[in-house]
Amino acid sequence: MRPSRFVGLANYAALGDDPIFWQVLGNNLWFALGTIPTSIALAMLMALWVNDRLPARALVRMSYFTPTILPMIAVANLWLYFYTPQIGLLDKLGALFGFASHNWLGEPQTVMGCLVAMTIWKEAGFFMIFYLAALQSLPPELEEAAKIEGASRWYYFWRVTFPLLMPTTLFVLVNATINSFKLVDHLFILTKGGPDNASNLLLYYIYQVAFSFFDTAYAATLTMVLLLLLATLAIVQFQLIEKRVHYR
Amino acid sequence: MRLFDQRIPVLETGAAWLLAFLWLSPLLYAFWAAFHPAALATHFDPLSPLTLANFEKAWTYAPFARYFVNTVILVTMILSAQLVLCTLAGFAFARFDFAGRDIAFGLVLVQLMIMPEVLIVENYRTMARLGLVDTILGIGLPYMASAFGIFLLRQTFKTIPRELEDAARVEGCSMLGVLWRVYVPLARPTYLAYALVSVSYHWNNFLWPLVITNSVNTRPLTVGLAIFGAPESGVDWAVISAGTIMAVAPLLVAFLLFQRQFMQSFMQAGIK
Numbered sequence: 001m002r003p004s005r006f007v008g009l010a011n012y013a014a015l016g017d018d019p020i021f022w023q024v025l026g027n028n029l030w031f032a033l034g035t036i037p038t039s040i041a042l043a044m045l046m047a048l049w050v051n052d053r054l055p056a057r058a059l060v061r062m063s064y065f066t067p068t069i070l071p072m073i074a075v076a077n078l079w080l081y082f083y084t085p086q087i088g089l090l091d092k093l094g095a096l097f098g099f100a101s102h103n104w105l106g107e108p109q110t111v112m113g114c115l116v117a118m119t120i121w122k123e124a125g126f127f128m129i130f131y132l133a134a135l136q137s138l139p140p141e142l143e144e145a146a147k148i149e150g151a152s153r154w155y156y157f158w159r160v161t162f163p164l165l166m167p168t169t170l171f172v173l174v175n176a177t178i179n180s181f182k183l184v185d186h187l188f189i190l191t192k193g194g195p196d197n198a199s200n201l202l203l204y205y206i207y208q209v210a211f212s213f214f215d216t217a218y219a220a221t222l223t224m225v226l227l228l229l230l231a232t233l234a235i236v237q238f239q240l241i242e243k244r245v246h247y248r
Numbered sequence: 249m250r251l252f253d254q255r256i257p258v259l260e261t262g263a264a265w266l267l268a269f270l271w272l273s274p275l276l277y278a279f280w281a282a283f284h285p286a287a288l289a290t291h292f293d294p295l296s297p298l299t300l301a302n303f304e305k306a307w308t309y310a311p312f313a314r315y316f317v318n319t320v321i322l323v324t325m326i327l328s329a330q331l332v333l334c335t336l337a338g339f340a341f342a343r344f345d346f347a348g349r350d351i352a353f354g355l356v357l358v359q360l361m362i363m364p365e366v367l368i369v370e371n372y373r374t375m376a377r378l379g380l381v382d383t384i385l386g387i388g389l390p391y392m393a394s395a396f397g398i399f400l401l402r403q404t405f406k407t408i409p410r411e412l413e414d415a416a417r418v419e420g421c422s423m424l425g426v427l428w429r430v431y432v433p434l435a436r437p438t439y440l441a442y443a444l445v446s447v448s449y450h451w452n453n454f455l456w457p458l459v460i461t462n463s464v465n466t467r468p469l470t471v472g473l474a475i476f477g478a479p480e481s482g483v484d485w486a487v488i489s490a491g492t493i494m495a496v497a498p499l500l501v502a503f504l505l506f507q508r509q510f511m512q513s514f515m516q517a518g519i520k
Contacts, residue, residue: 081277
């Protein structure tokens, strides 16, 4: 290790001039936008179904939750098979309908979509359990009152359940945002951040800078950016939790 | 009485089942591929012959036995250290008045917000200075003083009535005796939830173990699996599926047996 030398804000100035940094930050934004709303909507839907008296409910609930306990590396191994050109399941399904083979993970246009789909699959069941707990704490009188008023299920959901689930939604939203910065394990198997950084995310970029390019100083600078982002989210989360306490 | 239950439409039931099937299918497919000859991996003929050859191959292609041992040592070591450290720290924060307590607890809360994954660069430098690179202890050390564990146990200990403690003190119990005989037994559900979360987290953890290890003797399962499953390794699908299933099997079986407990523990960990 070389002796440290104070360089002022030089490392931060380097950030501004690093096109990959901005690209990676943009990717993170797209990854977040792609995964968060869909996985939250699915989680809510799953919870509503599993909370109802659905036939084979326990089995359905277990199926939704199972991806949560699998390591991201194993998940990537399973999904890599779907995305592989020609021999992959996705291409084989496409071939049945006459679509041409596609290099799903090898092209900048499709790679992010593939990662987003996999992450939604991994996360939705986890978020479901928070909604499930919230649904079970709703007083049953609400449902009875709505029934007496002759409200439809649809109306009841939008006017009663959905607003009452709002604190849970905010909570899940923050957690999902934190996750979108934290989940990078799958990149090691699926894309290594490629092609041409099209699927690179901030934490993976930090790993590359530190352990492939051996630029520890710049990696530390990038870490500070990530910490700043997460600290902001943490403050938001903390205030939400405070608020939730007052609701009850 | 549940009022809308009778009216859950058939279409919705179908959709819920379809989604459940979709959600399970990657895993089902992995099972299919792992138990069939590689040539038949994509022919979904229920009568095609079953085989264990893929598991044998996976077992010999990569030192899975060693990886398993490493992961078990890692997970056990982290959990035991966490239980001791978090119990003592949580007890101190819950029941003792000492100078700087609030500042110290504030620091614990800060750590709670920052996941260790983010600090791979800094933690690597620390481990290098301590000479712990490529040791199992080096993988585990950053996680042992778990902020989540301290926080969780402090909250649990705070809910235990002081009268129980006072009664034990009157009977001549020492402070550590009170902790061991009163607080720890009453916090058993919290310990169970925490243990489940800790074990699953570290069984599945990847990024930090990847950074800090560089030999077969220290690599946990996830890192071994990543090397084994990487496209460059040239191993075929059936064998990769078999390896993947071996790596996730212990946790998967535990989950299937204790589903409710798992879901509750994960939820508690999420909410903090």
